[in-house]
Every structure is written in structure tokens, then in C-alpha cells.
Amino acid sequence: MSILRRLRHFIVVPLIAAMTFLSMPLGVAQAGLIGSEAIVAAETNAANRQAVDAFLQRQDVRDQLQTLGVSPSEADSRVAALSDAEIAKIAGSLPTDPAGEGALGVIVGAVIIIAIVLLITDIVGLTSVYPFTRPIR
Amino acid sequence: MARLAAVVLVTAVAGCAAPQTTKLLESRASLGLPAQALIEDVPLIPQEDLFCGPAALAMALTATGALADQQEVARAIYTPGREGTLRNDVLGGARRWGRMAVPVGTLTDLLAEIAAGNPVIVFQNLSLDIAPQWHFALAIGYDLDRRQIILNSGTTERLRTDLSTFEHTWRRGNHWALVVTAPDHLAATADEPEAMAGAAALERVRRLNEAAVAWQAVIGRWPDSFGAHMGLGNTRFAQRDYAGARAAFHRAADIRPLAPDAWNNLAYALARLGNRKAAIAAAEKAVSLGGDNPNYQDTLNEIRGLTAI
The missing domain is CATH 1.25.40.10 (Tetratricopeptide repeat domain)
Incomplete structure (x- = not known):
């Protein structure tokens, strides 16, 4: 009896303590410094949204939207519904206007044809494969 | 056959103006760019076989005062299985040498960086999309009057390339270009988020002294x-x-x-x-x-x- 009682002290009490400790939620704490990359990401997202908003404020853009049948306020709400990643994509493509895309993608042929085409395109200044060619203007 | 080639050629040329070059040359006066610029003290590091990426980065790093030779850079950024260098590895490589690396996306910005004394690593497809020939070079100068860009490219020092030709090759590389600078010297055209991303990346690669300088x-x-x-x-x-x-x-x-x-x-x-x-x-x-x-x-x-x- 007294042995059992002693056992209770030496085994049961530590066991209870251990079980209590283990059942506590571990790894929940998220505390720590807010990292630089998280801050930069937040700042960048804000800047991207500003850029897209400013783009939508431009009169020529508003006119284009009108002809597409989208009112400025509707455009604003559509933009507001986009995620940060999507906004980043739009912001990245804002300043460039797609112009002069080549019809070259349709050319498919044997290597010899490609080589001839490359020589010709080198000469007119589209490519720069052969070092001995100089583009004409 | 010749007729076919001629038809192909006419179609191709008609569809392929170099829009940024045209626009840049038209609005030259308002851009405030000097007519010519050449960064003098960037000697060519002639590329070894398949090492255009390491050679370009080694030149850019050297220009910022870092010690970097081609072989050493190649060990850090070259991918043998691809027989080439991936763009992101060039970006990361610059940071592992404790340098600020900031992307440049337009031809005007590219020339503005050169005018400010910052060489620019450019990624080109020298060939066509159907038979790509990828290439890294270092842009170190330009001449608007002669419509040329000046590159340290491959084994050629100060290679003068027609600006619109360059634009075509650069467009086929998705307009990828990178300015590498010492951490106390920001790229001229970097905006605030880009500059902050460059500094945060130095912190990530544990170049803490350089990161602190970059933040400053x-x-x-x-x-x-x-x-x-x-x-x-x-x-x-x-x-x-x-x-x-x-x-x-x-x-x-x-x-x-x-x-x-x-x-x-x-x-x-x-x-x-x-x-x-x-x-x-x-x-x-x-x-x-x-x-x-x-x-x-x-x-x-x-x-x-x-x-x-």
C-alpha cells in the first residue's frame, strides 16, 4: 500500500504533468518579427493597385472602356475583385502596348529553309545569327 | 523556292517593326537621354563554351567592384543538364555576390541605365522563336545617331548592334534585362518596390552588411x-x-x-x-x-x- 502510494508520487504525478503538457496546443504561436519580404510584398501590392487605379483614371482608357460597354465604376469594381497576383500581372503589362507582333510564328519548315530565312532576316535586321551580316536600313 | 522565301520575308518584315526603337527614336528629344553613352571600364570577359550567362554576370559583377571570375560564377549559376544558364540563376547569382539586382523592362530604361553608368545584362534570342538561340550579353553603350547598342557579347568586345535588331532579339527573350549594382548605388530606373525587393533578397541570402547598406x-x-x-x-x-x-x-x-x-x-x-x-x-x-x-x-x-x- 505504501509502495503504491509512493509510486503515485513518483510516476502518476509526473505522468499527469507530462500528459497535460503534451495535450497543450504546440506550435500555435505565430509571434515574431514581421519579415522584410512580407512587408515588401504588402508595399508592392499597394503600389500595383495604385498603378492600376491610376491607369483606369486616364481619360483615354475610360473612353476605351466606354466603347467596350464597361462603365468606369464597373471597371473599378472588377479590379477590386482581383487578387494581388492578378493585379501584379496587370500592373506589369500596363506600360507596353502590343504592337508589331511578328507573323513569323507561322513559318514551319525544314532546317535548310530556316537557315535561309535566318540569313535573310539577319540582313534585314530582324535576327542576329550570322556575325558576317550587317542589317540594311 | 525563292519566291516562297520572298513571300515569307515580305510577310515577316511587314509584321515586324521594332516598336520600342521606333518610339524611342521619335521621342528622343523629350527623353533626356544623351545621344551617346559608353561605359569605358568594363573589359570583355570572353565567354568559354556555353558560358554566356556566367561571362555576362562575371563582367557585371566586376564592373561593380566585386571579385568574380567566369569559372567561379559558372559553378554558382550554370546548369550543365540544360547546357545553359537560367535567368533566375543570374538574378540569384548577383545577390549571392552581395549585389543589388533589379529588372529592366523597356528599351528606354535600358538605355537610361547605361547613360547612368550601369551596365545591363540582356537576354536575347538571336534566332527565331522556331529555332531559338538563347544568349546573354552585357549592354555597355549606345549611339542614338547611328541607332546602335554596344554589347560585350560572347567573345566580342564592344559589339555594335543595330538597335532595332537588338530589340527584336531582346523581345524574343521576353524583354528580360537586369541591372546589377553595388549595394550603396541604386539602379537609376528602379522604382521603390523593385529597390526594396532587391534589398530584401540580400537579407534573405544573409548578406546582411550589404543588405543594411542597400536599405540605406x-x-x-x-x-x-x-x-x-x-x-x-x-x-x-x-x-x-x-x-x-x-x-x-x-x-x-x-x-x-x-x-x-x-x-x-x-x-x-x-x-x-x-x-x-x-x-x-x-x-x-x-x-x-x-x-x-x-x-x-x-x-x-x-x-x-x-x-x-
């Missing part, structure tokens, strides 16, 4: 940059300069008093400095400003717990 440079150009003061604080904290970190976080909190992140990080700096009362007050402030974000409450709990030990 960002602050030099944008004195009220919340992100740069926060970044500087984080870098100093990582350097165990807790007083310096406290000052930077304080400045961030001055700029944006309602930003819980500033108070959260300030709390840690204060705690490290042994200022328990102020640390708890800062953490409480983060909690009160942070709404339902549990991170700030965890910070407060942690900082209260620290002093109990």
Missing part, C-alpha cells in the same frame, strides 16, 4: 519609405544591432503610426534591449491596431513571457 540607399532615395525603414530594422536585428533596429522601427512607426507591423517589430527590439515596459507597451499597441490578426497577440504573450524567465 533605398532610404536615401525615398526618405519616407515605410518598407525600407522596416527592412533596415529587420536587417539590423539579424545583425544583433538592437539599438539600430529600434531606431529604424521607431522611424517606420513615425511614418505610419497606425501600422501594427512597426510596433510589433519595435516590441522585439525593445525586449532585446531589456526595456520590458516599453516592449510590452509597443506589443499592446500592435494588438490594438492589428484588429483580429493573432500574430500580434502572440507577440504580446511571448514578450510578457520572456521577462518571466
